[in-house]
Amino acid sequence: MKKPVLIFLLVALVVAAFLSPFASPDPDGLDRVARDLGAEEKSEGKEAIQSPVPDYKFPGIESEAVATSLAGVLGTVITFGVAYGLGKFVSSRKKTAV
Amino acid sequence: MHIPDGFLDARTAIATYALSAGALGYSIKKTKGELSDRQIPTMGVLAAFIFAAQMVNFPIFGGTSGHLLGAALATILLGPWCSALIISTVLIIQCLFFQDGGLTALGGNIFNMAIVGTLVALGIYQLITRLAPGGKGEVIGVFTAAWASVVASAFFATMELALSGTFPFKIALGAMLVWHVLIGIGEGLITSVAVSFVRKMGFGGVHQQGKAGSEVL
Numbered sequence: 001m002k003k004p005v006l007i008f009l010l011v012a013l014v015v016a017a018f019l020s021p022f023a024s025p026d027p028d029g030l031d032r033v034a035r036d037l038g039a040e041e042k043s044e045g046k047e048a049i050q051s052p053v054p055d056y057k058f059p060g061i062e063s064e065a066v067a068t069s070l071a072g073v074l075g076t077v078i079t080f081g082v083a084y085g086l087g088k089f090v091s092s093r094k095k096t097a098v
Numbered sequence: 099m100h101i102p103d104g105f106l107d108a109r110t111a112i113a114t115y116a117l118s119a120g121a122l123g124y125s126i127k128k129t130k131g132e133l134s135d136r137q138i139p140t141m142g143v144l145a146a147f148i149f150a151a152q153m154v155n156f157p158i159f160g161g162t163s164g165h166l167l168g169a170a171l172a173t174i175l176l177g178p179w180c181s182a183l184i185i186s187t188v189l190i191i192q193c194l195f196f197q198d199g200g201l202t203a204l205g206g207n208i209f210n211m212a213i214v215g216t217l218v219a220l221g222i223y224q225l226i227t228r229l230a231p232g233g234k235g236e237v238i239g240v241f242t243a244a245w246a247s248v249v250a251s252a253f254f255a256t257m258e259l260a261l262s263g264t265f266p267f268k269i270a271l272g273a274m275l276v277w278h279v280l281i282g283i284g285e286g287l288i289t290s291v292a293v294s295f296v297r298k299m300g301f302g303g304v305h306q307q308g309k310a311g312s313e314v315l
Binding site for chain 2: 012022025028033054082
């Protein structure tokens with residue numbers, strides 16, 4: 001893999017590992033509107049699936065910062081792998097005989 | 099802007115799932131003929147960066163935060179088809195692994211962020227860079243495309259939530275637009291920096307100025 005890609009991947013990992021614990025805890029636009037309109041309860045307890053790392057906090061880790069950091073690194077690595085794999089999968093299809 | 103489970107009614111969830119599936123199927127078809135080997139690692143790393151950046155909420159004001167969406171970034175650098183796939187990948191991973199965005203709302207979230215976000219970014223970027231070719235147009239085009247993509251996504255999300263009876267349309271639209279007009283500024287700034295950075299680094303296969311997928315439209 002070329003150097004610029006590796007550098008950008010490193011940037012992503014640094015962001016995920018070291019910036020994410022300092023993210024603003026305030027609700028995002030949608031959450032804020034939902035709260036202000038009293039609509040939040042409509043989503044309470046309605047989760048369709050149980051995710052392994054809910055709310056970006058690695059379970060079983062006391063420090064919230066470390067739990068978030070780990071979740072960030074895990075997610076970044078998984079996303080890289082899946083997107084790369086998807087790219088490979090898609091580009092391989094063009095070699096089908098016409 | 100990730101819609102949780104319980105906010106969309108069945109009809110809206112199914113409709114947006116169908117739209118998203120169709121759009122993604124089409125995106126896969128379009129990338130088939132076009133994705134060069136050099137672009138594959140770029141696709142991976144852009145998706146990774148967008149995932150990471152989406153975790154870093156920045157405060158706007160009044161106790162509300164925003165975060166990068168990334169559709170404009172992906173569209174400008176790799177074109178709309180790749181962008182749709184990249185943003186969808188991020189959203190799916192966020193939903194399945196991190197409970198960010200409901201599984202029943204995934205169709206809606208993909209439609210709003212990966213499809214609408216991408217198309218609006220593409221349209222605005224191409225319009226501005228054609229009207230104002232050169233460096234200035236690029237700067238204005240990148241920022242505005244990013245800003246508009248956020249506002250447009252928010253608009254469609256609001257529509258779905260109103261159609262589902264979760265939000266009253268007029269009140270929700272006003273509020274959603276106010277927040278996302280501001281969040282869009284953050285998107286514009288981050289996207290501008292990121293696009294400059296990637297172009298300077300000389301990445302494999304990214305579109306040059308003013309050329310985000312222009313060959314496919």
